[in-house]
Amino acid sequence: MKRKTHVMQRGLTLLEMMIALLLLSMLLMLLFGGLRLASSSWDRGSAFTDQVSQMQLVENFMRREISQAAAYRLQQDPQDPKAVLLGYQGSAKRLRFVAPMPQAAAKGGLYVLTFGLSQQEGGQQALTLWREPTDKAGSPSLANPENEAADAPVILARHVSHLEFSYYGVPAGSTQPATWLPDWPDNQNAPQLIKMKIAFDGGASWPDLVVAPRVDMAAAANVR
Amino acid sequence: MTDNSALCPQTRQHGIALILVLWVLVLLTIIAGSFAYSVHSSTQMAANAIETAKAQSLADGGVSRGIFELLSGQAAPTAWKANGQTHLMQLDGQDIAVTLTDESGKIDLNGAPAALLTSMLQSVGVDPDHAELLAQTLVGWRAPPPTGAGLQPQLGALAAHGPFRSIEELQQVPGVTPQLFQRLAPLVTVYTGQPGVNTQIASEAVLQALPGVSPAIASAYAQQRAALWQTKQAVPSLVQAGTYNVAALSGVVSVLAQASLANGVGFSREAVVRITGQPAQPYQILSWREVYPAPTPADSPG
Numbered sequence: 208m209k210r211k212t213h214v215m216q217r218g219l220t221l222l223e224m225m226i227a228l229l230l231l232s233m234l235l236m237l238l239f240g241g242l243r244l245a246s247s248s249w250d251r252g253s254a255f256t257d258q259v260s261q262m263q264l265v266e267n268f269m270r271r272e273i274s275q276a277a278a279y280r281l282q283q284d285p286q287d288p289k290a291v292l293l294g295y296q297g298s299a300k301r302l303r304f305v306a307p308m309p310q311a312a313a314k315g316g317l318y319v320l321t322f323g324l325s326q327q328e329g330g331q332q333a334l335t336l337w338r339e340p341t342d343k344a345g346s347p348s349l350a351n352p353e354n355e356a357a358d359a360p361v362i363l364a365r366h367v368s369h370l371e372f373s374y375y376g377v378p379a380g381s382t383q384p385a386t387w388l389p390d391w392p393d394n395q396n397a398p399q400l401i402k403m404k405i406a407f408d409g410g411a412s413w414p415d416l417v418v419a420p421r422v423d424m425a426a427a428a429n430v431r
Numbered sequence: 432m433t434d435n436s437a438l439c440p441q442t443r444q445h446g447i448a449l450i451l452v453l454w455v456l457v458l459l460t461i462i463a464g465s466f467a468y469s470v471h472s473s474t475q476m477a478a479n480a481i482e483t484a485k486a487q488s489l490a491d492g493g494v495s496r497g498i499f500e501l502l503s504g505q506a507a508p509t510a511w512k513a514n515g516q517t518h519l520m521q522l523d524g525q526d527i528a529v530t531l532t533d534e535s536g537k538i539d540l541n542g543a544p545a546a547l548l549t550s551m552l553q554s555v556g557v558d559p560d561h562a563e564l565l566a567q568t569l570v571g572w573r574a575p576p577p578t579g580a581g582l583q584p585q586l587g588a589l590a591a592h593g594p595f596r597s598i599e600e601l602q603q604v605p606g607v608t609p610q611l612f613q614r615l616a617p618l619v620t621v622y623t624g625q626p627g628v629n630t631q632i633a634s635e636a637v638l639q640a641l642p643g644v645s646p647a648i649a650s651a652y653a654q655q656r657a658a659l660w661q662t663k664q665a666v667p668s669l670v671q672a673g674t675y676n677v678a679a680l681s682g683v684v685s686v687l688a689q690a691s692l693a694n695g696v697g698f699s700r701e702a703v704v705r706i707t708g709q710p711a712q713p714y715q716i717l718s719w720r721e722v723y724p725a726p727t728p729a730d731s732p733g
Contacts, residue, residue: 234448238455245462252466256473263480275720277597307599307720315602315609340603426705426715428596 262413265334265363272306272320273401273418278427279305279317279341294424295374295398297391300324302372302401305341317341322403324370325360334364334405366408375400395425479696486690486698493527493688494702496520501531501684501706502713513684514632516660528689534703535629535681537620537637540601541594544626545570547675551640555614565606572604595621597718622683622703622717627675631656631666644671682706687722699723 219227278294296303301323308318318338325335337360377385378393391398397420406412500511500518511518513533520527538551545566552562574591595601598619602612618637628637630652638649652669659666668676683705691697699722705715 231448234452238452242455242458245459249462249466253469256469260473260476263476267480271721277599277718279596307597315599315612317597317599317603341600421702421716421719423715423717427717 258411261364266413266416268363269322269403269416270418272308273302273304274420276304276306276397276420276422276424277317278422278424279319294394294396294428295391295401295420296394297372297374297398297401299371299373299389302403308338322363322372324367325362327362327365331365331408332367332370333362334367334370336361336363364405364407367405368408369404369406371404373402373404374398375402397422397424482692482694482696483698486692486696487700489522489525489527489690489692490688490698490700492522493520493529493690494686494700496522496527497529497531497686497688498702498704498714501686501704513680514660515634525690525692530687530689532634532685532687533629533632533680534620534622534683534685535625535677535679536631536633537623537685538618538628538640539623539625540569540598540619540621541573542624542626546642547627547640550642551615551618554636554640555611555618557611561606565604568604568606597621620683620685620703622705623681625677625679625681627672627677629678629680630669630672630676631678632680638669638672641669641672641675643673644669682708683717689722 276295294304301321303319303321305317305319307316308320318340321337323335323337324332327333338358340358374388374391375385376388376391376396376398377383378388378391378398379396380393385399387402388398391401399419401418401420403416404412405416497511501513504510511529511531513531515530515532515536517528517530520529538547543551545563548566548569549559549562552565553559557565572592573594575593592600598616598621601607601615601619602609607615617634618640628641630638630641635649635653638644638652639646648669648671656666668678683703685701685703687699687701689697689699701718701720701722702716703718705717707713707715
């Protein structure tokens, strides 16, 4: 037997072959299953961390801008301070105020900022920031923030399914106790709290953003 | 068969399964490693965000304490005076530095005459010719805008915009670069309307910006003043400031609170507060902003 080793290459039987193939295919299945699982969890994990860091960026930015809002009177009508003072103007869909922008994001100075939803291609909606330098500001309405002098709108978050602002406080002329309101018509006084709820296509949502404005709009505008 | 194959020259072919497994293991290790890395960095980001939020709350607490000190009567010997001195306080075991400065210790963008603006611009490193031009630009900018809803064509780019309403507006003036603005921001205010500054409380940088006051005079006066503050004595005005000296306090106070945590995370909040003296609303917040670290001296001015 030993002598014939090199000469007599005995073939594998069909059964041995099949068992070998079966074992190998099971092994491969396990290996690629594991690989696919790993890569898909990697994808999902990094998508999640991306989403969280984007949320942090956007919420930090909005928090800072909303709390730093400045009282500002547009040039057009210096005779009528009540009509042109831009404090916080808010509806359930949009929030508008004047605030300084960081120099990294703009050329610096005061901007009229409007946060709201815009329609994007494919029928999806995006949380968008419209900004215009106050020295060039026309007076675009809250419903239609686009202005020729405005800088290009900035998209802060895509695939938004629901966006809602609400305002806590007592607007001037109201006799109701402080409560959450869907609109803030009083641009002379700031609400005590501003809240933003946002939800995304696919059911995800961010924690509510709640900011307490500190600036006394009427006092700041009537400084001189 | 096994006996045979062990001696067969094609033995290495039988390691195919092992090699496959090893390769996949390497791949999995790389995937797991990079995933762990990205999770680690996002955990660090979250930890950083928590620390920043903590520092922010501490700084806001410092501002509230500053306002409380302002309201609790400036006459008491222990009261924090709005004279630009920094007070250290502890909150939750963390140090917060609170500086109260009456805005009359700064140069008012709307009230200051062109000569004072020119001297201020020179003191932050703008060359004399340029400084004079820029001061004229500022004077032109703050002039009242033409009535009639701006229908008249403006001559040149230098439009009149009316008084400055916030110091941020300075950045929109042609010729004011971001670097220059960062240098000017601590020196200027829009809340007093005064033609000069109160030298008794003005910072050394503001004193240097006055016409006729050299850095040496400013620093000698600041040292003398600090010694008088130590012994609670009255401080005389700086004589060299001449007509640019204003004795009155404005009652509008800038409250700067700087919180820094042990791990290097910090946050600075500056609020401008007007003390009204009315019991219904004893103070009004006029401005509320985050202060970024000052530029390093290496940055060249505009």
